Amino acid sequence: MTGAGDAVATVCIDCRYIGPRPSGIAEVVRGLVDHLPGLAPDLRFLLLRHPAHPGSLSDAPNVAEQVVAHPANGPATMWWLPRVADLTGVDLFHATFNTMPAGLAMPCVVTIHDIMRLTNPGWCRTGLRGAVEQGFYGHGLRRAIRSADAIAAISGATASAVAAFHPPAAARTAVTLSGVSARFRPGITEPARLAALGLTPGRPFVLTVGQDAPYKNHPGVMRAFAIAFGADPRIDLVIVQRRGRGSGALDRLARDLGIAGRVRFLPAVDTDALVMLYQAACVLLHPSFAEGFGNPVAEAMACGCPVVTSDTSAMPEVAGGAALLADPHDSASIADRLLAVMRDPALAAGMRAAGLVRVQSLQWRDFALANLAIYRRVLARGPARYFGQRFSRDHSVNVRT
Known part of the structure; x- marks a missing residue:
C-alpha cells in the first residue's frame, strides 16, 4: 500500500463510459487513459472496461484492465461496486462520471461534470424516467460532494457550483479543465x-x-x-x-x-x-x-x-x-x-x-496532469489518516445542504 517503503501505488479508473455510444464523458475519460500511464510510470493503473469496447484501452506497460459487465450508471455501481469488480490492491479509486460508489475501501476521487440534477432538475430529463434518474443520480452526487477525498471539477464554473451547493467541499475541489481532441481540426469538406x-x-x-x-x-x-x-x-x-x-x-x-x-x-x-x-x-x-x-x-x-x-x-x-x-x-x-x-x-x-x-x-495532456496532481496529493496522505476520515464521513448521516 502507499507509504510502505517503495511499494507501487495502484490507481483504478472507471473507464466504462468509453463504450459503443459517443459522449462528452467518454472524451474526458479517454483524456486520462491516453496520457496518465506515460505521465506517471511510477504508478500502476487498473482500468475498468465496458464489455462492448473492442480490445484493450491502453497498451502501456503499467496498465491492467478488467471488464465489468454491469453498466456504469446502474445499481451495482452505485451501491455494491466492490462486489462486482475486483479492487484488491487498489490504493485510489477514480470515479469519472459524477457519482461516487458506496462501500469503497480506499480513497476516492470523483470527477464532477455538473450538478444540474441537484440545482436545476427541471433542465434534465423530465417525466417518470426523469424522476427516477433525479433520485438515483442525485443520491450519487450528494455522496460524492459530501464524502469524496477529492473532487475534480471539469471547469471553474462546476467548481463554483459545487462550492455554492456545499461550501465544505470547496477545500477538496480542484479544477481539471477539460480538453479537446486533435481529431477536431480545420479542413475542406467533401x-x-x-x-x-x-x-x-x-x-x-x-x-x-x-x-x-x-x-x-x-x-x-x-x-x-x-x-x-x-x-x-x-x-x-x-x-x-x-x-x-x-x-x-x-x-x-x-x-x-x-x-x-x-x-x-x-x-x-x-x-x-x-x-x-x-x-x-x-x-x-x-x-x-x-x-x-x-x-x-x-x-x-x-x-x-x-x-x-x-x-x-x-x-x-x-x-x-x-x-x-x-x-x-x-x-x-x-x-x-x-x-x-x-x-x-x-x-x-x-x-x-x-x-x-x-x-x-485546452489540451488533454494538461487535463491528465491536473488529475495526476490530485492523485499524488491524496496518496501522500497515507492509508492510516484516510481510514479515520472515511469512518467519520460515512457515518455523518445528517449532513444536509
Whole structure:
C-alpha cells in the first residue's frame, strides 16, 4: 500500500463510459487513459472496461484492465461496486462520471461534470424516467460532494457550483479543465460526404449539437434562428441530436415558426461526420442554460467554426473570448449574434482565428496532469489518516445542504 517503503501505488479508473455510444464523458475519460500511464510510470493503473469496447484501452506497460459487465450508471455501481469488480490492491479509486460508489475501501476521487440534477432538475430529463434518474443520480452526487477525498471539477464554473451547493467541499475541489481532441481540426469538406447526410452541398447552415434535454435550449435555438433567418430561405438549421421525448415538440415548434422545411435533424453521428459538420457550418449555435464544460464549443473552435454561445455557466470560460455571447433566455439577443457572424465576413474570420488560438490551451495532456496532481496529493496522505476520515464521513448521516 502507499507509504510502505517503495511499494507501487495502484490507481483504478472507471473507464466504462468509453463504450459503443459517443459522449462528452467518454472524451474526458479517454483524456486520462491516453496520457496518465506515460505521465506517471511510477504508478500502476487498473482500468475498468465496458464489455462492448473492442480490445484493450491502453497498451502501456503499467496498465491492467478488467471488464465489468454491469453498466456504469446502474445499481451495482452505485451501491455494491466492490462486489462486482475486483479492487484488491487498489490504493485510489477514480470515479469519472459524477457519482461516487458506496462501500469503497480506499480513497476516492470523483470527477464532477455538473450538478444540474441537484440545482436545476427541471433542465434534465423530465417525466417518470426523469424522476427516477433525479433520485438515483442525485443520491450519487450528494455522496460524492459530501464524502469524496477529492473532487475534480471539469471547469471553474462546476467548481463554483459545487462550492455554492456545499461550501465544505470547496477545500477538496480542484479544477481539471477539460480538453479537446486533435481529431477536431480545420479542413475542406467533401460535398459528397455532406450529401450522404442528407444536406445540400454549398448551402449555408447554422449548426447545433447536443442531446434532447431541456438545458440544451433547443427551442431557443429554433426561435433565434427564426428571428434571424426566417425571411431568408437560403440558410438552414442543422441539429445533431439523439432524438427523445421532446422531439415531437420541436417538430411542432418548427412548423409554428415557419421554418420546418429548413430544419434538418441528424441523429448522433460518428466523430468523422461531426468534424465535417463543424468544418462546413457557418456558425455553431450553442445557447445552453448551463454546461459543465460544453464540448461542442471547444470542438467547433478547433475546427475553425465561429461560435455563438451563452454568457453564463462554463461557456464563457471555455470560449475564452473567442465566441460571441448572448443571454440564453433572450432569443432576440441570440439572433443578433447570429446575424453579426453571418453578415460580417471579417468578424467571422477573426473568430475562427481566435478560436484556433484558444483551443491550444485546452489540451488533454494538461487535463491528465491536473488529475495526476490530485492523485499524488491524496496518496501522500497515507492509508492510516484516510481510514479515520472515511469512518467519520460515512457515518455523518445528517449532513444536509
